[in-house]
Amino acid sequence: MDQAGSSRESTLVGHLTPDTPYIVMIGDVGTGKSTIVEKLSHEVGRSSKSDLSFTRTSEQFWTYDSSMVISDTPGSNAAQDKLGHNIHIAHALNFNPVWRIMIISKADTRMDNTLDGIRKYAERMLDFPMDLMGALITHMDTVTWSGEDFKSLLEKELGIETVVFSGLDTPREILLEDMKEICVKGVEITIDNENFLKVFKINDSRLKILRCTNREVEDFKKNKAGFDKQRKLFDKENDKVDLIFEFQAYMRREIEAAQRRVAEENDFTFSGEEGANEAGHIANMVNQMRVVLYDVRVAAAEYQSAHGVDQARRCPHCDLVWTKVEGCDGATTCGNRPSTSLDLRDPSFGILATFTFERFSDGIFSILKSGKRNIPKTISTDPSKYYGCGNAIIWNDMPRVELPEEMRAAIPVTMDDNVPVLSDNLPGAQRFMDALAGLLGCGVAIKKPKGKKNKPRKK
Numbered sequence: 179m180d181q182a183g184s185s186r187e188s189t190l191v192g193h194l195t196p197d198t199p200y201i202v203m204i205g206d207v208g209t210g211k212s213t214i215v216e217k218l219s220h221e222v223g224r225s226s227k228s229d230l231s232f233t234r235t236s237e238q239f240w241t242y243d244s245s246m247v248i249s250d251t252p253g254s255n256a257a258q259d260k261l262g263h264n265i266h267i268a269h270a271l272n273f274n275p276v277w278r279i280m281i282i283s284k285a286d287t288r289m290d291n292t293l294d295g296i297r298k299y300a301e302r303m304l305d306f307p308m309d310l311m312g313a314l315i316t317h318m319d320t321v322t323w324s325g326e327d328f329k330s331l332l333e334k335e336l337g338i339e340t341v342v343f344s345g346l347d348t349p350r351e352i353l354l355e356d357m358k359e360i361c362v363k364g365v366e367i368t369i370d371n372e373n374f375l376k377v378f379k380i381n382d383s384r385l386k387i388l389r390c391t392n393r394e395v396e397d398f399k400k401n402k403a404g405f406d407k408q409r410k411l412f413d414k415e416n417d418k419v420d421l422i423f424e425f426q427a428y429m430r431r432e433i434e435a436a437q438r439r440v441a442e443e444n445d446f447t448f449s450g451e452e453g454a455n456e457a458g459h460i461a462n463m464v465n466q467m468r469v470v471l472y473d474v475r476v477a478a479a480e481y482q483s484a485h486g487v488d489q490a491r492r493c494p495h496c497d498l499v500w501t502k503v504e505g506c507d508g509a510t511t512c513g514n515r516p517s518t519s520l521d522l523r524d525p526s527f528g529i530l531a532t533f534t535f536e537r538f539s540d541g542i543f544s545i546l547k548s549g550k551r552n553i554p555k556t557i558s559t560d561p562s563k564y565y566g567c568g569n570a571i572i573w574n575d576m577p578r579v580e581l582p583e584e585m586r587a588a589i590p591v592t593m594d595d596n597v598p599v600l601s602d603n604l605p606g607a608q609r610f611m612d613a614l615a616g617l618l619g620c621g622v623a624i625k626k627p628k629g630k631k632n633k634p635r636k637k
């Protein structure tokens with residue numbers, strides 16, 4: 179690994195507090211991040227026609243009217259030193275409470291390509307509050323489609339409503355006004371060695387390795403498809419409930435096994451010059467598998483939902499969506515859990531069926547009911563296993579949310595699944611994670627408590 183952390187001191191001069199609106203721009207190399215920063219601040223000489231990644235560190239600048247701070251960052255997809263570039267982006271996100279993450283994408287003749295430039299970042303940041311994400315489309319002077327056309331596509335496809343457009347001829351006053359309008363509230367973001375590889379893609383495109391990880395992802399998807407087909411054959415409700423929970427556990431073990439296979443097949447050591455790239459390939463595979471696992475968790479949440487749940491409401495503090503399964507309509511805290519395990523079974527039900535899952539080389543997926551085991555009758559009281567920000571909420575005052583039928587669940591389903599993207603059990607992986615912690619400035623390999631959220635700060 180290189181010394182990417184060495185220049186993380188900000189050059190920002192002036193009085194910055196957690197209440198200062200702070201915007202971080204992220205995006206591909208050459209999309210126009212530095213051009214925006216130059217326009218909004220007193221800086222010159224940051225943008226370039228260079229055919230390689232030009233900005234190599236993150237730096238923060240006051241806007242020319244001193245109303246907010248904006249961070250320029252390196253392109254996340256740089257061909258050289260992807261790790262170093264992305265460490266710098268992480269530093270920019272950790273620097274101060276973030277009022278908006280602006281994903282920069284270059285306007286292309288095809289709107290789809292412009293949208294993809296936003297999508298690939300937004301998908302990796304699903305754990306951040308949705309209203310923190312915004313899009314900034316540059317190069318609008320080079321296309322014929324209108325901002326309105328793109329805005330509706332962005333909203334429909336990604337659910338992102340905040341978008342700013344810019345071209346070379348956009349006056350700095352207009353751009354500044356637009357940026358001020360999109361500032362809502364500061365959110366503390368922590369990028370540490372636990373979530374870094376979930377948020378940033380640092381692998382190259384070496385085909386041999388990609389072929390290997392793609393095959394694992396395909397197999398993983400086939401397991402899910404096989405499971406979906408087979409589980410219809412079980413008609414007892416209790417079995418269906420157990421089955422889906424056990425399948426989740428099986429899929430988690432499969433993710434770890436796939437990591438081992440890929441590491442062995444490609445002689446990964448997670449050290450030396452290739453270390454970061456190797457970790458990036460494993461993370462890239464696991465992140466794709468997590469999306470499949472998310473579907474399984476949504477199905478599990480459906481089963482957990484109590485009958486009669488017909489409403490979902492959003493916590494005004496952290497934006498988690500909850501459904502009320504018991505209790506009154508008054509005050510509670512975000513994250514308060516039901517008193518007993520709520521699923522389709524009788525609450526006194528204490529036996530879980532045990533299943534064995536297997537996928538044969540001919541692609542056939544099998545589920546065998548292989549026994550029974552006891553489970554605790556009540557859910558865990560360990561607060562670290564809870565979701566929610568812990569702030570006071572009043573059910574009746576919480577904004578209603580329209581959820582699609584399949585998302586009506588008694589528990590919130592987030593991408594925060596605690597699946598390690600680089601298993602500790604891989605030889606050399608722990609050393610890599612320690613070094614990553616050092617580069618991020620965490621000092622030691624810290625473990626973020628399970629369920630800890632990036633908390634919004636009150637205005």
Ligand SMILES: Nc1nc2c(ncn2[C@@H]2O[C@H](COP(=O)(O)OP(=O)(O)OP(=O)(O)O)[C@@H](O)[C@H]2O)c(=O)[nH]1
Nearest residue numbers: 207208209210211212213225226232233253317346
């Ligand atoms: N036509 C046009 N050119 C632009 C626009 N924004 C930026 N450019 C040009 O695009 C090139 C790259 O711009 P930069 O601002 O350096 O891009 P960057 O995202 O900071 O690039 P890296 O630092 O390498 O990641 C420069 O030649 C800019 O003049 C725009 O809106 N329209």
Ligand SMILES: [Mg+2]
Nearest residue numbers: 211212232233
């Ligand atoms: Mg730049």
